[in-house]
Amino acid sequence: MANQKLAMVIDAPTCLDCKGCLAACKVANNVPDGKWRNWIKGADPERRASSPVVFQPGNCMQCDKPTCVEACPTGATYKNQADGTVVINRTLCIGCGQCLAACPYGARFKNTDLGVADKCDFCAERRKFGLEPACVSTCPTKSRKFGDLNDANSEVAKLLKANRAVRVANEQTRTDPNIYYLGEPGPTNWTVQARMPEAFDFWRRLADPVVKAVVGLSGLGVLAMLGKQLAMPKDAPPADGGAHEEAGHE
Amino acid sequence: MTSSLDQKISRRGFFKLTGAATAAAALGGSDSALKPGAAQAGTRLKPGFESKYTVCDMCFNKCSAIARVVDGKVQKLDPNPKFLKSRGMLCAKGNAGVRQQYDPDRLKYPLLRVGARGEGKWKRLGWDEALDLAAEKMKAIGEKYTRCGFMFMAGADMQSTFIHRFAKAYGSYNTLSHESQCLIAGTRAFLDTFGEVPIPDMLYAKYCLMMGANRFEALVTPDSIDMMTAMKQGMKLVVMDPRYTKTAAKAHEYYPIKPHSDMAVMLAIAHVLIKEGLYDREFVAEKTYGLEQLAKHVEPYTPEWAATESEVPAEVIVKIARELGAAKPAAMIYPGRRSSNYRDSTQVRRAFAIVNALLGNWDRPGGLTAARMVGLGGGVPLEEPFYENNPADRVDAGRATLMFPEEGSFKLARDAVLEANPYPVKGFFCYHSNPMQTVANRAKTARMFDQMEFVMVMDVAMSDTAWMADLVLPSQYYLERLDPCSAQQGSSACACVVMRDPVVKPMFEAKPVFWVMRQLANRLELGEHFNFSVEEFRNAQLKDLPGALEALQKDGVYYNPSKLYGVYEGRIYKTKSQKIELFNQRYADMGLDPMPVYRKPAQPEADQFRLVVGRNAVVTQSSSTSNSLLMEFQPTNHLWINPAAAKGLGIEDGDWVKVASPAGKQWIQAKVTDMTRPDTVYMETGFGVLSPQLAAHGRGACIAQVLVDDFDQISGNMAMHETFVTVSKEAA
Amino acid sequence: MLKRSAAMVLALIIVFSGLGMALALEADGNSRKGKYLFRKSCRGCHAEGQQAKDMSPVDMTQAQWKQLFSDYKKLPCYDKWGNVPEKDVKDIYSYLYGHAKDSPSPAKCK
Amino acid sequence: MNKRMILRHTKGGIFIHWFNAACWFILLFTGLGLIQNPQLQPLGQWYPNALRAVFGGGGLLIIHLAVAVTWLLVWLVFIIANWSSHVVPFLAQVFTLKPGRDMEWMIKKNLQMTLGYKAMAFFMKPLGLGAKIPDQEYYNAGQKVAAQVMLLGALVLAVTGAIMLRGKYFMTAPLADIAWVQWAITIHYIAAGVTFGILLVHIFMAAIAKEERPAFWSMFSGEVPEEYARHHHKLWYDEVAIKTSDQ
Known part of the structure; x- marks a missing residue:
């Protein structure tokens, strides 16, 4: 069975900033108060000279080069090869939050109810039952389209073939996202900068070599002892062993 | 008991259920055909969840929705892709319906006020006690002040019809709805121009001037959604609003018009349309009445004059008029909905209606379309009794020139009650409405409650109005209810019927208002008027629509295809002249301005x-x-x-x-x-x-x-x- | 259907309306009572499944109701009216006229 | 043959030792398996992959957490129950290092263990030291140092582990706490590494080194031969011998 490459194609200019997708997502995924799996950038506009204003819906971009996966120490976050989504295994997640900082889109948050990192997974549970992601099915203007890019007959594949589409990626971090924007995408700013947490870097750069050295040295010592034991089975204290009362020694 | 989708949904069954409606294809991808997805671990939607149709009650739009139910609890509400009026969507409010159902603030049982009014001291009552008390009060007030001494108010709810029915059976003319807070000026204006209230065919419009409406935020289905689709198809949207709304943000052009000057702009547009011959000559000649008078009337209303009133530049007004003229008949002045704005709102909206008539967009694609009746019956007929000692009319009758006798006016009824003129009103029942929050001048509303001998409020939570009541009754929430059918219209989207079956078991002691009305009717010897069940009422509503019930159970919605355009070919308009009235004869007869006259509105003082x-x-x-x-x-x-x-x-x-x-x-x-x-x-x-x-x-x-x-x-x-x-x- | 029934009523009026004394009816009766009386006096026959055509205020315009009632005693069904006092006729007329299809507040579906 | 046995470990002591050993073994191997990140995994990705294939990803963490919590709780009970009888004396002993004697022992013993007596004597000569390895108490200096490191390591592991546990299940505060958790992971890893290093030596000494074989068996029986005690822990033996002769 061919692998899927699930993606969203978003027609941002048709977004009304009605918050339907945010509400639908929150209910569908039990997202705790104050946290959101998806967003509308450029919402609640101040008055602008240019019109029409473009609101830009978004969510986790299920990147092909996910920095969050790189930052996860436990492998709880991984790229699902079957459908291309970036997944969080909640039982494996230790809630360290390294992936939060590592995501250049701020797509991740700490689910305070569950104590784990959380983010959009294209509504994996709904998809199991043949339902579209909640944000997609609820969207009044159907700004959000969802499907499999590997399926040439899917709506998203057709849209990408027929239209110019851009990805609104964070310039500082190249992640190859899987959300495509049709037409004028709207805001391009990202308030978040991806970074690896200090502790993570310390681990990677310093702690890891040091630990390896310590364990290595111990190992070497033990090996030496073992070698000696094998090589010199009859090692005994010299005759002037003094206080050592060797008499009884076997 | 009919419960629409009471079976466990297999994957295949689900595909059938959500297969997109044919017409949806035209909407550029509201196709919700489901894509198979990879199975992943999850805990939210367990296998075997049930999907049941319901009708959203988070606002008046009545969008069909699908409730996903697990272990008797609603987990999620999804849009019904077959419901074309909403274009298969569910907004943020609709999605939040789940939270309302399980809101900890919900009323649990009947409460009787024991402290001072509004003090918040309550005593729990059993339902029998509560109903006995209510019936006793209704009887006493009816006897003492005539039956019109008891006033009824019901919001936009699928069971509100039972309150109106009860009021009629009981004998009170004083029924109120939310409509005098909202839209009756606009209704009046269009009724008095076209003989009916139009439905904008937004989807196919090529040009829309929107004033006095905020359609991208105050969502109205299908207009809000169709407006975006139309824009994608090339429609130009121009918004005039004193406030930069999201509709303004999404518009091609936005003008921060001075409040209360819409009529000036509209008259100037009419001026340009007539002067430059941009109006639909053939249509106007054939179908309208009073062009000559109008031409003369708008002569002085030049764009330059309007610019000084509205602060919309004259050249903009001219440009808009010309663009409207070029795009006609698929060009419209959006009729709007809420028109509770000014002392002359009917005339302001009449000006909107007149410009629409000049554009000849009536009964044509992309314009204003006629109402399409789906053919839903009135349910079980009511043999309305007549009480000889009743006063002649509503308490607010005659306080405005052309009121709707069914709707009345909350504001004018409240004035009449406070003045006890022409007769006292001492009882009040309010269902699914919250005048303490929504009606201008709360102090007066509180005074009205103060002078009542008995106030009964039925709602899902302790609203501000319930807070003022003597008796508070807990209402079932929509997800718990069996409701009658409701007819819906929406231009090209539909003439359709929706209905509600219970999705979950009722919580606490909450009851439907139908049950309360029936109980009260029985106690007041009016039982014959409520001698039916909601199912029987529904069947009576559907008696002329064979197959409707099956369609409702299968798809959550029943459509009755009917002609959308050209409905008025060979038909007369329901106005006095039997034509579209640019000049309203009846207004002239009644001493009203037959055409909208702009009178310089009062403006705030420097510190206001x-x-x-x-x-x-x-x-x-x-x-x-x-x-x-x-x-x-x-x-x-x-x-x-x-x-x-x-x-x-x-x-x-x-x-x-x-x-x-x-x-x-x-x-x-x-x-x-x-x-x-x-x-x-x-x-x-x-x-x-x-x-x-x-x-x-x-x-x-x-x-x-x-x-x-x-x-x-x-x-x-x-x-x-x-x-x-x-x-x-x-x-x- | 309604349209046809209204047209038939009109045709009958034209055929049978003689030169009898036109009653100068003003629509100032009690229309609320008229609604009740209309049901009591007229709907016995003028209803679906009954001998005469179903009838409602919105079947006709105000002008048509006015003409119909200008000489109501000449109506073909007048002999079936029994003894409806003139005051009641006035109330019924007020109701029908006041809620005619082109009236300011047309009756809602029955 | 003089096979008089001397009691070295109580039953409780033996239990806690093996309990601890089992826990650490599981914790080490599941913990290592939890690191599934090519940048961090010291053994290579095959290791966590293999473990996950057996236990499932989530199972691994659950085992790790369950064992860690059990380990901590049992220790707490043990410490409280044996506070004055064992814990305080133990702490007092392992944290008392006599610089001269113990330093000398460390150098000599390490050389002897790795290179043999001759080499040790050879190296000691220029320093003016004899080949005699200084007499030791109940614990020799090496054991003391190892115990200190292990104790500290265990403490750090427990504390950082608790922070991580809190991170998963109780965290409410946003980033400040998250930084704590992140450092906790790194420190947890370091502590595990260091203790593992010591553990290697300990295991070798106890289970592999021939000369310590009696000590190994004593971790089952509780007793060591008198001869072994006198040889390896002269000072302790003397103490015990006096006590016994007093009787």
């Missing part, structure tokens, strides 16, 4: 602002501001004030300010923004909640407290934007 109110896509007035999900989007309201004005008053963003009008005062945090004009301040509806038993209590300010209760002189519609306020940085 005009207060305008409105809502957005996450707030349905007061019914949703306590919703825990929607509250996250909008925890409170703010007073929008222009930076120039704020600077003069020393107000900075986030400052607490006092807003005061002759009606009352409120304290609220300022939002300093150039999204409102320097002469206009804005507040959202639904905050400043009195009732401490609602989560929204203590958040923001209440519009009802500061709005002045003026009214539209023709329809009796509340005129809320005639309110001038002072704003000061002053501690509470």
Whole structure:
């Protein structure tokens, strides 16, 4: 069975900033108060000279080069090869939050109810039952389209073939996202900068070599002892062993 | 018992269920055919979840929805892709319906007031006790003050019909709805122009001028959605609004028009259309009455004149008129909905209607279309009794020129009650409506309640109105209810029927209002009028629609295809002249302006602002501001004030300010923004909640407290934007 | 259907309307009582499944109702009216006229 | 043959030792398996992959957490129950290092263990030291140092582990706490590494080194031969011998 490459194609200019997708997502995924799996950038506009204003819906971009996966120490976050989504295994997640900082889109948050990192997974549970992601099915203007890019007959594949589409990626971090924007995408700013947490870097750069050295040295010592034991089975204290009362020694 | 989708949904079954409706294809991808997805671990939707149709009740739009139920609990509400009126969508409010169902603030059992009115001291009653008491009070008040001495109010609910029925059976003419707070001026204006209230065919419009409406925030199906689709198909949207709404943000052109000058712009557009011969000559000649009079009438209303009134530049008005003329007949002045703005709102909307008539867009694609009746019956017929000792008419009769006898006017009825003129009204029953929050001049509403001998309120939560009641009855929420059918219309989208079956078991002691009405009827010897079940009522409604019930159970919606355009070919218009009346003969006969006359509106003094109110896509007035999900989007309201004005008053963003009008005062945090004009301040509806038993209590300010209760002189519609306020940085 | 029934009523009026004394009916009766009386006096026959055509105020315009009632005693069904007092006729007329299809507040579906 | 046995470990002591050993073994191997990140995994990705294939990803963490919590709780009970009888004396002993004697022992013993007596004597000569390895107490200096490191390591592991546990299940505060958790992971890893290093030596000494074989068996029986005690822990033996002769 061919692998899927699930993606969203978003027609941002048709977004009304009605918050339907945010509400639908929150209910569908039990997202705790104050946290959101998806967003509308450029919402609640101040008055602008240019019109029409473009609101830009978004969510986790299920990147092909996910920095969050790189930052996860436990492998709880991984790229699902079957459908291309970036997944969080909640039982494996230790809630360290390294992936939060590592995501250049701020797509991740700490689910305070569950104590784990959380983010959009294209509504994996709904998809199991043949339902579209909640944000997609609820969207009044159907700004959000969802499907499999590997399926040439899917709506998203057709849209990408027929239209110019851009990805609104964070310039500082190249992640190859899987959300495509049709037409004028709207805001391009990202308030978040991806970074690896200090502790993570310390681990990677310093702690890891040091630990390896310590364990290595111990190992070497033990090996030496073992070698000696094998090589010199009859090692005994010299005759002037003094206080050592060797008499009884076997 | 019929329960629409009561079987466990297999994957295949689900595909069938959500297969997109044929017409949806035309809408550029509201195709919700489901894509198979990879199986992944999850805990939310367990296998075997049930999908049941319901009809959303988070606002008046009545969108068909699918409830996903697990272990008897609603987990999620999804849009019904086959429901074309909503274009298969469910908005943020619709999604938040789940939270409302399980809201900890819900009323659990009947409560009797034991302290002073509004003091919040209650005693729990059993239903029998509560109903006995209510019946006794109704009987006593009916006998003492005639049956018109008991007033009934019901909001836009699928069971409201039973309250009207009860009122008729009981013998009171005094029934109120929310409509005199909302739309009757617009209804009046279009009825008195076209002989009926049109439905805009937004989907196929090529040009739309929107004034007095905020369709991208105050969602109306299908208009809000179709407007975007139409824009994608090339429609030009021009918005005039004193406030930079999201509709303005999405418009191609936006003009911050001076409030209460819409009529001036509209008359000037008519002026240009006629002067430059841009109107639809053939249509106007054939179908309208009074072009000559109109031509003469708008002669002095030049764009230059209108520019001074509206602050919309003359060349813009000319340009818009020309663009409208070029795009006609698929060009429209959006008729709008809420028109509770000014003393002359009917005439303002008449001006909208007249320009539409000049554009010849009536009964044509992309214009204003005629109502399409789906053929839903009236249910079990009512043999309305007549009580000889009743007064001749409603208590508010005659207080405005052309009121609707079914709707009346809350504002005028309240005045009449307070004056006890022409007769006293001493009992009040309110269902699914919250006048304490929504009706201008809250102090007066409170006074009206004070002079009542018995106030009974039925609602899902302790609303501000319930807080003022003597007896509070817990209502079932829509997900628990079996409701009659409701007919829906929406231009090209539909003429359809929806109905509601219970999705979950009722919680606590909550009951449907039908049951309460029936119980009361039995106690008042009016049982014969309620001698049926809701199912029987529904079957009677559907008797002329074979196959409807099956369609409703299978698809959640029943359509009755009918002609959309050209409905009036060979038909007369239901007006006095039997034509579209540019010149309204009846108005002339009654001494009203037969064509809209612009009278310089009162303007705020130098230290005053005009207060305008409105809502957005996450707030349905007061019914949703306590919703825990929607509250996250909008925890409170703010007073929008222009930076120039704020600077003069020393107000900075986030400052607490006092807003005061002759009606009352409120304290609220300022939002300093150039999204409102320097002469206009804005507040959202639904905050400043009195009732401490609602989560929204203590958040923001209440519009009802500061709005002045003026009214539209023709329809009796509340005129809320005639309110001038002072704003000061002053501690509470 | 309604349209046809209205047309038939009109045709009958034209055929049978003689030169009898036109009653100068003003629509100032009690229309609420008229609604009740209309049901009591007229709907016995003028209803679906009954001997005469179904009838409602919105079947006709105000002008048509006015003409119909200008000489109601000449109506073909007048002999079936029994003894309806003139005051009641006035009330019924007020109801029908006041809620005619082109009236300011047309009756809602029955 | 003089096979008089001397009691070296109580039953409780033996239990806690093996309990601890089992826990650490599981914790080490599941913990290592939890690191599934090519940048961090010291053994290579095959290791966590293999473990996950057996236990499933989530199972691994659950085992790790369950064992860690059990380990901590049992220790707490043990410490409280044996506070004055064992814990305080133990702490007092392992944290008392006599610089001269113990330093000398460390150098000599390490050389002897790795290179043999001759080499040790050879190296000691220029320093003016004899080949005699200084007499030791109940614990020799090496054991003391190892115990200190293990104790400290265990403490750090427990504390950082608790922070991580809190991170998963109780965290409410946002980033400040998250930084704590992130450092906790790194420190947890370091502590595990260091203790593992010591553990290697300990295991070798106890289970592999021939000369310590009696000590190994004593971790089952509780007793060591008198001869072994006198040889390896002269000072302790003397103490015990006096006590016994007193009787």
